Amino acid sequence: MDVRPGLIIWTLVTFIIVAILLRRLAWGPLLRAVEGREQKITDAIESAKRERAEAEKLLAEQKAAMTQVRQEAAEQLQKAQESVARFREELMAKSRLDAEAMKADAARAIEEERQKAVLEMKAQAASLALTIAERLLEERMDDAKQKQLAEWFANELGPRAKA
Amino acid sequence: MKRAAFATALLFSSLVLASGGAHGDSPPDVIMHHVADAEEYEFEIPWPGVEHNPTLHLAKIFDFLLFESEAGACETPVPAKSALSAIPGVAKWMNGCYDMRPTKSLLMMWISAVLLLLFAAWPRRYKDASKLQPTGMRTNMLEAIVLFIRDEIADKNIGGKETKRYTPFLCTAFMFILMMNWLGLIPNFGSATGNLAVTCGLAITTFVLTQVAAFRSAGPVGFAKHLTGGVPWFLTPIMIPIEIIGLFTKPFALMVRLFANMLAGHMVLFFIISLTFLVTAWAVVAAVPMAAAIYFLEIFVGLIQAYVFTMLSAVFIGQGVAMGHHAAEHH
Numbered sequence: 004m005d006v007r008p009g010l011i012i013w014t015l016v017t018f019i020i021v022a023i024l025l026r027r028l029a030w031g032p033l034l035r036a037v038e039g040r041e042q043k044i045t046d047a048i049e050s051a052k053r054e055r056a057e058a059e060k061l062l063a064e065q066k067a068a069m070t071q072v073r074q075e076a077a078e079q080l081q082k083a084q085e086s087v088a089r090f091r092e093e094l095m096a097k098s099r100l101d102a103e104a105m106k107a108d109a110a111r112a113i114e115e116e117r118q119k120a121v122l123e124m125k126a127q128a129a130s131l132a133l134t135i136a137e138r139l140l141e142e143r144m145d146d147a148k149q150k151q152l153a154e155w156f157a158n159e160l161g162p163r164a165k166a
Numbered sequence: 167m168k169r170a171a172f173a174t175a176l177l178f179s180s181l182v183l184a185s186g187g188a189h190g191d192s193p194p195d196v197i198m199h200h201v202a203d204a205e206e207y208e209f210e211i212p213w214p215g216v217e218h219n220p221t222l223h224l225a226k227i228f229d230f231l232l233f234e235s236e237a238g239a240c241e242t243p244v245p246a247k248s249a250l251s252a253i254p255g256v257a258k259w260m261n262g263c264y265d266m267r268p269t270k271s272l273l274m275m276w277i278s279a280v281l282l283l284l285f286a287a288w289p290r291r292y293k294d295a296s297k298l299q300p301t302g303m304r305t306n307m308l309e310a311i312v313l314f315i316r317d318e319i320a321d322k323n324i325g326g327k328e329t330k331r332y333t334p335f336l337c338t339a340f341m342f343i344l345m346m347n348w349l350g351l352i353p354n355f356g357s358a359t360g361n362l363a364v365t366c367g368l369a370i371t372t373f374v375l376t377q378v379a380a381f382r383s384a385g386p387v388g389f390a391k392h393l394t395g396g397v398p399w400f401l402t403p404i405m406i407p408i409e410i411i412g413l414f415t416k417p418f419a420l421m422v423r424l425f426a427n428m429l430a431g432h433m434v435l436f437f438i439i440s441l442t443f444l445v446t447a448w449a450v451v452a453a454v455p456m457a458a459a460i461y462f463l464e465i466f467v468g469l470i471q472a473y474v475f476t477m478l479s480a481v482f483i484g485q486g487v488a489m490g491h492h493a494a495e496h497h
Contacts, residue, residue: 017272
């Protein structure tokens, strides 16, 4: 088999030219495009992962917030109910006390009035009795009878007056 | 269908016989004529009655590329008993006859190079890297090939940052060799890779890049140290020549493997077709299907050999790159 050194040199020259041209025009741009695409896909996956994690976090936060709000609302409601109940109790108790007090006042007032009336009545009765007695005495009294009566008074009322 | 195939086979055999007869040579001569390099390119028209095929006389056209160290150096015959008489091309070169004229193989290589450039580097929109999906069949094909070379060949054998540096070379080597291998399957064209000088040139590129990779990673001291093979100092006179020879054996194997595979495939094809007029014309019934089968095998072999060359180049470069790491480990 013959080997031509000239052909070896030509092969090298051709190969180097082809290699440089292809590197410039084909492999370089192609590999860059592919790498750019790979980078882009990686980035997209990364950002998708990140966004998903963020969304999950947000969702969890929201859920927690919701639970908290619901709990708070329940607590508030309970508290309100409790306070209402307590208020009612208080109100009831107070009104009962008031009523009792009013009743007591009324009773006392009635009693006072009664007492006053009794006293007034007593006074009036005494003066009436005196007036009646005066009239009676003025008309029918003579000396004998006056003397008899005075004695009777003295007998009858003496011990009591002494006591 | 079968009848049509048979008729085609008969027609083909008659054409082969006609063209063989036109040459008037014995089959071995015809075969060697087809696979060997030549100073002219003969475009064969296998048709009865065509006596003169159109021929491109490359050596005559490019006569100005024949340089002589002194007048008449190219006329001096190569001594029959000289050491280089088996390789007259080299012997002529040593005599001072620098023959740079293109040959048939070089023409085939140039055709392959042009086809490859048209296929791979024809203007298209690569610039829009933001595009997520590749567009077009050709871009898809190229991407599949380039990504396979990058991920399966370069990255697995070289690895790391150096992968990026050598991927374009490996892509070019693969596609260029593939183009040359497959061009030879088209009738009237030949495989440039079926020529030892061509595969030698290709192996030299790998050899140079291997040494560059080793030198880059190990530095001059590490490179020199590696040549001693790490033996005791008194063994270095033996070790250094062995290591230097070792540097050449790997690309030498590349060179011979590619050359022998491509040459053998073409020769087998021709031999099987030649059965038709070596044994009997009726052998065409067996020879053409067999040749067709070998033809398909050759498509596969062309691909495999391009792959093997690229793969081994990547392995050698990877070894060169790893040399620096070994040197660092020793320190």
